[in-house]
Amino acid sequence: MVTTFAVGDLTVHRIVELVAPFMPALEMLPDLTPELLDENRHWLGPDQIDADDQFVLSYQSYVVRTPHHTVLVDSCLGNDKERPRPEWHRKTDDRFLRGLASIGLRVEDIDYVMCTHFHGDHVGWNTRLVDGRWQPTFPRARYVFSRAEVEATALLHRESPLPAYADSVLPILDAGLADLADEDFEIGEHIRVLPTQGHTDGHMSFRFGLKRDAVVFTGDLLHVPLQLRYPSLSFVRDRDPEAAAKTRHQFVERYCETDTVCCTGHFLAPGCGRIQRWGEGFRLVAG
Numbered sequence: 001m002v003t004t005f006a007v008g009d010l011t012v013h014r015i016v017e018l019v020a021p022f023m024p025a026l027e028m029l030p031d032l033t034p035e036l037l038d039e040n041r042h043w044l045g046p047d048q049i050d051a052d053d054q055f056v057l058s059y060q061s062y063v064v065r066t067p068h069h070t071v072l073v074d075s076c077l078g079n080d081k082e083r084p085r086p087e088w089h090r091k092t093d094d095r096f097l098r099g100l101a102s103i104g105l106r107v108e109d110i111d112y113v114m115c116t117h118f119h120g121d122h123v124g125w126n127t128r129l130v131d132g133r134w135q136p137t138f139p140r141a142r143y144v145f146s147r148a149e150v151e152a153t154a155l156l157h158r159e160s161p162l163p164a165y166a167d168s169v170l171p172i173l174d175a176g177l178a179d180l181a182d183e184d185f186e187i188g189e190h191i192r193v194l195p196t197q198g199h200t201d202g203h204m205s206f207r208f209g210l211k212r213d214a215v216v217f218t219g220d221l222l223h224v225p226l227q228l229r230y231p232s233l234s235f236v237r238d239r240d241p242e243a244a245a246k247t248r249h250q251f252v253e254r255y256c257e258t259d260t261v262c263c264t265g266h267f268l269a270p271g272c273g274r275i276q277r278w279g280e281g282f283r284l285v286a287g
Helices: 034-048 095-102 120-126 147-159 163-168 170-174 241-255
Strands: 002-007 010-024 054-065 070-073 112-114 127-130 133-136 142-146 178-181 191-195 204-208 215-217 261-263 272-278 281-285
Touching (some): 010 261, 147 163
Parallel strands (some): 070 112, 215 261
Antiparallel strands (some): 054 070, 191 204
């Protein structure tokens, strides 16, 4: 449920809420061919792609302890939410909150909640249902949202209601608990943002470290390791697949063969590692 590692003066905890099959591989990555998939089965293994050729995803959050703040990066699925997938829909388990408790944290201990984007599996625990109303889960926290993501999602929500925005983002905005981040946003000397548009219009990744990028949180810039091997493979639900591929190429070139630990939104355990070149592509190497 929880794994922990230290990088410099940071401590990072990975909290897993759910591991489940998501979508057939050839549907999820439209430019993936059956031949290319077969060529990579030997290292993907049965954990990452199941017997029905569906990619298996981990739904996870990260808690980062800096010398000054305790920060939650993405808030997973949440409970009691109306969602399109049965494994997400109206969950009632306490796995996420038990994960926090296992590292000695209460919801009151979180100083910042930082959301890479507003899809339901990244904002779910922003709020919880109390007496029939969606209330902020982390009462002392400021919630950091990309300004571009807020503006773009508000427009989409007006065109067609978005449940995750309505139940997990709007209550935070209405409560005045959100800090809207532009590309120069910082919190002290340890926390910065990196715009990574493509999956959504205002998608952001987050960089942590004292005057350097010791750890970076990718959000949905990457969904599965095959996208590191072949960064041109974009997710079928990316808002702008070409922009997503371009951003992914820039990201992996930026962090390849560096000491920066990349923490992914959906890779299976360990979910984090350093990017290394692998032939003409890349891979994530733990340790």
